[in-house]
Amino acid sequence: MKTVLVFLEQREGVIKQASIDTWNHVQELVALRPGVAVSGILAGPARTLQLEGLLAGTGVIFHANEEAFRLYNPRRYARLVAETMRREGATSLFFADTALSRDLAPRLSVRLQASLLSGTPFDKGKVDDSGCARLVYSGAAIASFASERALNIFIATSRQTSFTTTFGAQISVVVLEPSMVTDDDLFPMVSSITMHKGMRDVAEATIIVAGGRGMGSSGGFCLLEELALLLGGAVGASRPVVDEGWRPHAEQIGQTGKTVAPVLYLACAISGAPQHLAAIGSAGTVVAINRDPHAPIFDVADYGIVGDVHLVLPKLIEELQDFLQKR
Amino acid sequence: MQIAVCLCQVPDTSSVISFVEGVIDFSRVNEMMNPYDEYALEEAVRLKERFEGSVVTLFCVAPPSAREMLRKALAMGGDRALLISTTERPDPFQTALLLCRAVAAFYGGVLPDLVFCGKHSTDFQSAQVPLMLAELLGIESVSAIIKLEASADSIQVEREIEGGIESLEVHYPALFSVEKGLNAPRKTTIKAVMEARKKTIDLLPLTISESPYVTITSIKPLVREKKCRFVQDPKELVRLLLNDGALF
Structure with missing residues (x-):
């Protein structure tokens, strides 16, 4: 055998x-x-x-x-x-x-x-x-x-x-x-491990809420953190966001970041560069929210909402809170 | 300190990979130094500047056209370069084997103190060559490091793990593969470019009889089947996701 x-x-x-x-x-x-x-x-x-x-x-x-x-x-x-x-x-x-x-x-x-x-x-x-x-x-x-x-x-x-x-x-x-x-x-020997505080790592999360440059600023990610907390997921970021210093490299999804395979991937204001799409190829359900209906992210999405994340996300959070309360 | 840096060439990450009759059209693709190798080289040069008398030697398995890229690497601070010229594309194991033999030949059987590699090449992203080379050389190694502090007899490094950072202690000789963020590679100056012209690039005629461990059976353009269902409002989205079992 x-x-x-x-x-x-x-x-x-x-x-x-x-x-x-x-x-x-x-x-x-x-x-x-x-x-x-x-x-x-x-x-x-x-x-x-x-x-x-x-x-x-x-x-x-x-x-x-x-x-x-x-x-x-x-x-x-x-x-x-x-x-x-x-x-x-x-x-x-x-x-x-x-x-x-x-x-x-x-x-x-x-x-x-x-x-x-x-x-x-x-x-x-x-x-x-x-x-x-x-x-x-x-x-x-x-x-x-x-x-x-x-x-x-x-x-x-x-x-x-x-x-x-x-x-x-x-x-x-x-x-x-x-x-x-x-x-x-003995060597190389691990001398210590420092875990990041807060949410789960993107590489291990079942649900990922990721944001792109269209989130506007590091402050814009508050919405994503709120959503991730609600869903029990992790926050991810595209390369420009990390390059801008809005989010740490540990959260970067893409060729120079992590490859992920969550059950649900929510791409918010991410246009979808090939390097980014390559890293989410094994994701289960992909949802894209973007102002540009021609953004390449919609080519890999299962569901799409064309609109401004700053308007769509608060509504989405509200809907989910509603659902959780009724349950 | 003897420091070896392994470099490779990849298609410029900004160039578009297109297919002509099912085969990749490389005619419009520029080759450049693998971006991760720039961090590896920069770290080696910084150590050279700190530890007096250090020599940084570059090793590269590539077609002869890689000379231009090696010239740039010499301008970034490498002292000399060895080009192990190949026409056929070796697999990661064969590449590691060629590098191992080149390192052994160059240093005359003595191991260099440090070996640096990029964490992976951006074209195939196998991330196999560095650690295979460490195993072949029989030296300690840590992959994808984001921080390095070297003293005379040991090295402290950090690498990212899922959800955190791992700190490790390593002894010489050691190999490190390098992650983005370890340092900010320097820009080359005209003076450095001029000086690099005087540095030597040796061609090392090495062949191997060992067969590859892995072969590529096909490379096809990625065709995505578009299936996006556009929905008007978040309420509808939540309903659909709950239906699919993708939430909670």
């Missing part, structure tokens, strides 16, 4: 939603192909009970429940994952697209002589699991990549789905024997 390994990333014991999405995406991909088993690898102390009802399908999770893996350490992590790949005879390894996987996966690719494919893995059934597609040249073109190796590592873009069925899922956890961690594994 072929084995596919999914890396489950935790921070402070909380397993990332993006990793859960990847697991469920992989389960979907293998569902139509019999003879493929899915396993997980979880590095660091975490309560695996938190996964109950979130993971679909059948599989075993190997848990390195050790303090040495609490913080990301490239050497320790690379060795743990490489060892698990070999021991399980896994032919594919899946990562969610995160800061950690972008750091770890290229090293593993060389170490395991495995091809590294980032983007959207090919549709189930069509080809085998050895290819992916993604936008290139600032979103002007779409390229397909094929593996030339027996082992494959994927950094997969997986959208969070609200309807994942975990009914009948059978997930078991195997705690791994403590590994031999030596001092020469």
Whole structure:
């Protein structure tokens, strides 16, 4: 039986939603192909009970429940994952697209002589699991990549789905024997982590309310913050907004910022440069509010409102408040 | 301090990528230095200015036409450049392998103290070459750094993670891939451009027999299926979104 390994990333014991999405995406991909088993690898102390009802399908999770893996350490992590790949005879390894996987996966690719494919893995059934597609040249073109190796590592873009069925899922956890961690594994060592205060990160948000230059000023983003708070989402920004210094770079969505895959993306006064559109290609529902009916953002939107954000947004906020009160 | 900087060439981000008979038309595309590599080079030059006796060497895997770009990089503060000339496009693994061998050949088997790369190239955005190179060189690395403070025996760096910033301690020799915002790259002066003319660009004839890990099977123009449903007022929008299950 072929084995596919999914890396489950935790921070402070909380397993990332993006990793859960990847697991469920992989389960979907293998569902139509019999003879493929899915396993997980979880590095660091975490309560695996938190996964109950979130993971679909059948599989075993190997848990390195050790303090040495609490913080990301490239050497320790690379060795743990490489060892698990070999021991399980896994032919594919899946990562969610995160800061950690972008750091770890290229090293593993060389170490395991495995091809590294980032983007959207090919549709189930069509080809085998050895290819992916993604936008290139600032979103002007779409390229397909094929593996030339027996082992494959994927950094997969997986959208969070609200309807994942975990009914009948059978997930078991195997705690791994403590590994031999030596001092020469120490560097680079994470000395501290400073989390931004306030709202969720755009890369992890289910709902993103993003604003462009048309918001007018940093003050204009108050409306977006209010809306994001109401929806339980995060505020995002286009490049000009960050260049103007209205919002921090951490919120930038686009080629020089983050690629996002929320369930709902609300683009307010964003015209939709190719670099921006390329970064929201995996978003679920896209809503655009813009004064210019010919703005390219409407080419990728599911719903559009032509109008001034400063007039439309207060009404939208009011409608949502109304709805929440009645509920 | 010996500092290596890896540079690559990409289509000018402002040029329009168009297709002629299903193939990208590069005739109207200008090539330029990968924007992220400018931050990498700038950081290297700043360290050179701080640590006396440092040398910044540029490594580039590209077609021979990349000389012009390397000339600019020398004007920005590089001391000399090595062009590993290729006609075929190597995949990230092959590129990392070529860079690794060029670095080994140039420094005579001794590792440079620091290696800087851009976080990714803006054309393919694979972000694979820097960390693959670190693994091949067998040195410590941190990707996408936004801050760097070097002392004589260790380096403190910061990088963005989801929702926050991670601070790391690293020892020499190390490789860093560099995120936008690490510094503000300098503009070249006429004097610097003149001086750069005297600096050497060596062609390094390297070939590899290793096959690629990944091949590109197709590049097609992105055709978007327009499906936007225009609605008049927010009330209608809220109703539609609730219907789709996209809210709450």
